[in-house]
Amino acid sequence: MVQFITPYEAARLVDDDMTLAVSGHAGFGTPDGLFKALQDRYAEESCPQNLTLVKIAGTGDGGVRGGDRLAADGLLGTIITSHFGMDKKLADKAAANECLAYTVPAGALLGLYRALASGRKGVWTDIGLHTLADPRLDGSKANDKTMAEGKDIVRLVHIDGEEYLYYPTFPIDVCFIRGSLADEDGNISLEREAMIGEQFEVAAATHQSKGIVVVQVEDVVPRGRLDSRLVKIPHFLVDYIVVPRPKYHVQSFAARGYRPELSGERRVTVQSLPPHPLDNRKICARRAAMELKKGDVMNLGIGIPEIIGAVAAEEGFGPTLTLASDSGIIGGIPLSGLDMGAAINAEAELKMADMIDICHGGGLDICALGLAEIDGSGNVNVSKFNGRITGPGGFIDLAQHTKKLILMGTFTAGRLREHCEDGKLIIDHEGMHKKFKKTVEQITFSGTYAAARNQDVLVVTERAVFRLTASGLMLTEVAPGIDIERDIIAQMEFRPLMAADIKTMDGRIFYPSAMGI
Incomplete structure (x- = not known):
């Protein structure tokens, strides 16, 4: 009893x-x-x-x-x-x-x-x-x-x-x-x-x-x-x-976080969000959004991937997508920070275990996840840095069997400053830390294993786009205004494969107005 x-x-x-x-x-x-x-x-x-x-x-x-x-x-x-x-x-x-x-x-x-x-x-x-x-x-x-x-x-x-x-x-x-x-x-x-x-x-x-x-x-x-x-x-x-004192049973640890009474707020939609300002994060999100197709079931990771939903809304095709979180939340406006995993105005709430099963079975059409470190083979680390342990969370569960995987992040980190001018990307101050490493500290995602299984993997940064091939990362696109040797190769610890026809990233990405995609 x-x-x-x-x-x-x-x-x-x-x-x-x-x-x-x-x-x-x-x-x-x-x-x-x-x-x-x-x-x-x-x-x-x-x-x-x-x-x-x-x-x-x-x-x-x-x-x-x-x-x-x-x-x-x-x-x-x-x-x-x-x-x-x-x-x-x-x-x-x-x-x-x-x-x-x-x-x-x-x-x-x-x-x-x-x-x-x-x-x-x-x-x-x-x-x-x-x-x-x-x-x-x-x-x-x-x-x-x-x-x-x-x-x-x-x-x-x-x-x-x-x-x-x-x-x-x-x-x-x-x-x-x-x-x-x-x-x-x-x-x-x-x-x-x-x-x-x-x-x-x-x-x-x-x-x-x-x-x-x-x-x-x-x-x-x-x-x-x-x-x-x-x-x-x-x-x-x-x-x-046990019934504790109310202060030990809050819904969210965020100061102004999730409240149950907002979970079904129908007046708040992705389309009502203001456009994200044009910065290097939005550049990444815009390029990633160009990979989306009507009807895609998509998971957005924390950080830069979160902006993809706002970009899709600004471009008018947000309602055609289904955003799914590994927490089991389907649709709505995904929250971030200490509220990550929850959403306002969700369409459905599955059990987390059931959603993970769907991810394991390849039920996601596309998944966009953050990029911390990557090597020439496409191995990614998001779980351990300088001995500090973060852990993989659901990264491995989301990434391994998704049909298309987009790995996103700025090209370098630490005091990186950039702006757009006349449709070109201008680097004002290069980041202090390189993300494209000769060897990653820990393998959270195996590029070698993904390539062997012919998984479609795209690496998107604000200045360059890479595709994972059987032989490693291949540079396929460069932002307008960027010098390949100075701004890309010199900021990497390895030299990537080069596509036979390296393209310029779509110029519409680098202007403030909506792209019209």
Whole structure:
């Protein structure tokens, strides 16, 4: 029978050496009241110690709330995650080798939860081959301590002559997840949540592990009050329910973030957004938008890719596209920053696990993702820089089987200043850091593997466009006003292949007015 307890009591359900799984995506779905209670207990009693924390996304706000509440010395012995996100203190612990750390593609963690729930022994998948997840590279081991001391959590297997990654399941002792409302029987509704995250999968996996399921909710309502269609976690999967103080159950960690009452605001549309100013980010987005076709189902990554939706709206073909997020949100206006993954005026909200399945199956027509580092073979790193660990998040899940992949970013980084003049791109101050590297620090996307599978991969920057070929990156287009040797080759650590007929990028991209595409 479900019991209703305080956050203080919930924190005392966690013992030394337990595996604790949590839900959350920044503030969305994050049981911050339970995190706070565990933080307070550890500060008072120095226990529990040596926990294994399992989470899919970053659950923090940049150093105060969420997952970073668990960063005290000795509290965590191991972190298994796809992304540190804004969990900066946890990322620092991992980078400093103060704990074991594994970075696993988001879909693999979701798969492990589902495998536990269904009684299977593990997950086998081709997602992540030849990337940081592959045992021939990092095997998802994220720091030196894990490389030296950590056990293997993934291995390479062969089935019918094909290569796969195999992740054995492991039991979950306790989970902290978040819902919106509970009824007196313990049924959990997610009706006010910005997205339907991994709450059900975590609860089912923990229950089947004979672990303890603790759910934080905003309020408890009488039996029969909840709409059964909005109940996503049935009472028999729940052991304990906690109602924290309201400040520990906010929808968004952003100062002026997502609010449930805006989720169905029909007056706000992509078409109502003001045009993005003409800068190097918009140049990239415009060139990427020229690859779109009517009816495309498209995912937009964070950063520069987010602008593609605004460009499509400005050009008048936004309504012909379907924007899909790996969080499960379909359509609407995608939000960013601490609200990334949510949207205003969404058309549909799928479970995150179901959306990841669609991505794995090649259900996306096109995917635009940010570019941090890339080498001559088209290998991309967005997960580890100068020893600082970010993790792949859903990047690998989105990128590997999408029909067309656009990798986007400015050509260099760090104090880069540019402007357009008379239809030409002018570089006022070159960036301090090169992105086109001889060798990337970590492989989040394998260009070699993509080329071998004939995946259509385009690399778009504000001054040049490249295509991935079987022999590596090939320069195919150059912005008007740009000198190839001075502004492109000299700013790379390798010399790319050169197309036989290098074209000039469409001149309309570099004027303030709409392009008319």
